[in-house]
Amino acid sequence: MPNLDFYAVDDDWSAVLETVFDLGLFRVFESDSELDRELREFHTPAEVPDGRQGRSLALLAIGSGPGPVPKRIDFLPGVHPDATFRYCCEGWGMIQLYHGSVAGTGELRWSHTNHNSEKRAVAWAATLQRLGDPAEWDWAAVTSASGRLNRAIRRMAVRKIGSHPVLPHAARFIEHAGLRYEYGRGVHAIPAAGMRRT
Helix, strand or coil: CCEEEEECCCHHHHHHHHHHHHCCCEEEEECECCCCCCCCEECCHHHCCCCHHHCEEEEEECCCCCCCEEEEEECCCCCCCCCCEEEEEECCCCEEEECCCEECCCEEECEEEEECCHHHHHHHCCCCHHHCCHHHCCHHHHHHHHHHHHHHHHHHCCEEECCEEECHHHHHHHHHHCCCEEECCEEECCCCCCCCCC
């Protein structure tokens, strides 16, 4: 499952979104719908909201497969007092793009891209029949588009922490907040036991 974990904050995310659309390789969907709403497709960076729905996206490499499968999730009574359902965006060859978060003043979590491999999709096909036949996907096209996005994000980086690219605004945030220790899903101000400074 080719993936990239990278550090991004503020305008870094805007630059990543611009790149997603500028590459011309993807249809862009929200990973999870707003409550009581259908899944949305976004056609420009300006359409991607600033809130939670804009921090978790599902990308379809154009021409790579049958497209997303909306999965309806019905809430048990009382779970959400003003809503009864939401949708999540699924599909064997969909590429996930998640914007990591700042946790207080002492942690910055990775942003992340990833997608299934053909081998993993085939292994799970009998269990997740609602997603159809993995053979309907052009896995070379999925991997190629994902790789081009990852390379574009790497080119934006001004440094690395371990193997993880750090985009410009994240680099300034990390320096200003004194984040020096990478473990778990991000970089922290306080080390875990036995951790060395990055």
